[in-house]
Amino acid sequence: xxxxxxxxxxxxxxxxxxxxxxxxxxxxxxxxxxxxxxxxxxxxxxxxxxxxxxxxxxxxxxxxxxxxxxxxxxxxxxxxxxxxxxxxxxxxxxxxxxxxxxxxxxxxxxxxxxxxxxxxxxxxxxxxxxxxxxxxxxxxxxxxxxxxxxxxxxx
Numbered sequence: 001x002x003x004x005x006x007x008x009x010x011x012x013x014x015x016x017x018x019x020x021x022x023x024x025x026x027x028x029x030x031x032x033x034x035x036x037x038x039x040x041x042x043x044x045x046x047x048x049x050x051x052x053x054x055x056x057x058x059x060x061x062x063x064x065x066x067x068x069x070x071x072x073x074x075x076x077x078x079x080x081x082x083x084x085x086x087x088x089x090x091x092x093x094x095x096x097x098x099x100x101x102x103x104x105x106x107x108x109x110x111x112x113x114x115x116x117x118x119x120x121x122x123x124x125x126x127x128x129x130x131x132x133x134x135x136x137x138x139x140x141x142x143x144x145x146x147x148x149x150x151x152x153x154x155x
Contacts, residue, residue: 016024047053089099124130 016027019027089102
């Protein structure tokens, strides 16, 4: 017998029509529970160590080699960036002899920036804002740890 056979559907409809309301409701509830149980059986839960086993397989698998297209793209990006940098220097009127001077000037500016940031941190430290913040944070963390331990002992 086929499930979608019209004769079977007609027989089922006739059987349901001949049943009393409470019997029909009981049969439909039983059918619903069976469907729910079947759905649970069809989709079992993964084992408890599923993620751990998958991560072991991933760690054991060799790293894939870079595709030749990716290598070519990396070379192209590097060459384009280098060319853009050289063109930037040339467009500012700096020849190849001035590139070294530009780098030296950049390093001097970075040195001044580091000295300025260091002076700012020193000023903040001297006004005691950072030590007070560190002390308050330590006090808060130690209080939270003590309360957590007290909660475990009380339970």
